Amino acid sequence: MTYQPIENYGMIGDMHTVALVGTDGSIDWLCVPDFDSPSVFAAILDDGKGGRFKIAPEGDEVACRQFYWPETNVLITRFLGPHGAAELADFMPAGRAVSGNRHRLQLIRRVTAVRGILRFRMECRPAFNYARDAHTATLTVGGATLTSSSLMLGLATEQPLETIDGAVVSRFTLSEGEAAVFVLRHLSPELGCGISMSVDEAEELFRRTIEFWQRWIAQSRYAGRWREMVHRSALALKLLTYEPTGAIVAAPTCRKALAAGVTGITATPGSGIQHSPSMPSCVSVSPRRPNNSCALWALSAKSQVRAGRCRSCMESMGGST
Numbered sequence: 001m002t003y004q005p006i007e008n009y010g011m012i013g014d015m016h017t018v019a020l021v022g023t024d025g026s027i028d029w030l031c032v033p034d035f036d037s038p039s040v041f042a043a044i045l046d047d048g049k050g051g052r053f054k055i056a057p058e059g060d061e062v063a064c065r066q067f068y069w070p071e072t073n074v075l076i077t078r079f080l081g082p083h084g085a086a087e088l089a090d091f092m093p094a095g096r097a098v099s100g101n102r103h104r105l106q107l108i109r110r111v112t113a114v115r116g117i118l119r120f121r122m123e124c125r126p127a128f129n130y131a132r133d134a135h136t137a138t139l140t141v142g143g144a145t146l147t148s149s150s151l152m153l154g155l156a157t158e159q160p161l162e163t164i165d166g167a168v169v170s171r172f173t174l175s176e177g178e179a180a181v182f183v184l185r186h187l188s189p190e191l192g193c194g195i196s197m198s199v200d201e202a203e204e205l206f207r208r209t210i211e212f213w214q215r216w217i218a219q220s221r222y223a224g225r226w227r228e229m230v231h232r233s234a235l236a237l238k239l240l241t242y243e244p245t246g247a248i249v250a251a252p253t254c255r256k257a258l259a260a261g262v263t264g265i266t267a268t269p270g271s272g273i274q275h276s277p278s279m280p281s282c283v284s285v286s287p288r289r290p291n292n293s294c295a296l297w298a299l300s301a302k303s304q305v306r307a308g309r310c311r312s313c314m315e316s317m318g319g320s321t
Helices: 199-217 227-239 255-259 311-316
Strands: 009-013 018-022 026-031 039-041 052-057 063-068 075-081 084-091 106-125 135-140 143-148 152-157 162-164 167-175 179-186 264-267 273-276 305-307
Touching: 009 075, 009 084, 009 227, 052 075, 052 084, 075 106, 084 199, 106 199, 135 162, 135 167, 167 179, 179 199, 199 227
Parallel strands: none
Antiparallel strands: 009 018, 018 026, 026 039, 026 052, 052 106, 063 075, 075 084, 084 106, 106 167, 106 179, 135 143, 143 152, 152 179, 162 167, 264 273
């Protein structure tokens, strides 16, 4: 099993749930539809069977760099290979002005060739309910559906797809200036995979999502020397805020993972991930209670969330925050 250092993950979300995205283009943690729902992708806990959603150039000689679009929670991952360069934008449209009055998960991944010609591989391999529930992957017009006994997801794209052992896979080539879009949606049974999204439609949602976050952070009155870090901290906390109640969850991972028998995560920045059943990364409270609040353990100098621990969890284990 191979695990990335915890500082290699950025976080995107829509104030209902969050996804952790590695610098290799792999979403290794996502719960649907809410923060405290069972996981769909959990490769951060089990690389073999936890499930992931990965988009990356093929080949081993690819350098990666990750950062947030300025003053937003839109995550950009850049790939630099011997035959060209590409940029992956990951985001979830947030706020009622973008997603409408009725919330439904919509995770958008847009990969663009910036230079040269690159061949990509996309793999969406869910593992529903902490990898305990079986699922079926079915190709449909404009995408695929991923269905378990309790949850249905749609993967919409204009790229060719195939199913391999329960995963949806696509191999495609992009030349300079070309882009491919993949949209993962939470579906009801009658919706199929959802309507495929064009590059222009993805660009419009990208722009509106950027405007949403930049308008929100523009309300900050702090103008001191630590402005970038303060704003990144505020944006991270906003991502961990459950929009219907205003509650702040302890961390992207939740206590239901522990109840399901999933090991916890501990990490010191720079040391990588360690899995321990006796020390969870957090013991989060329900986001549905509006009076709950926790503190983030650390924010990285790279302006990405490195880890989260709630104060009560650390104090109960005799540690410090």
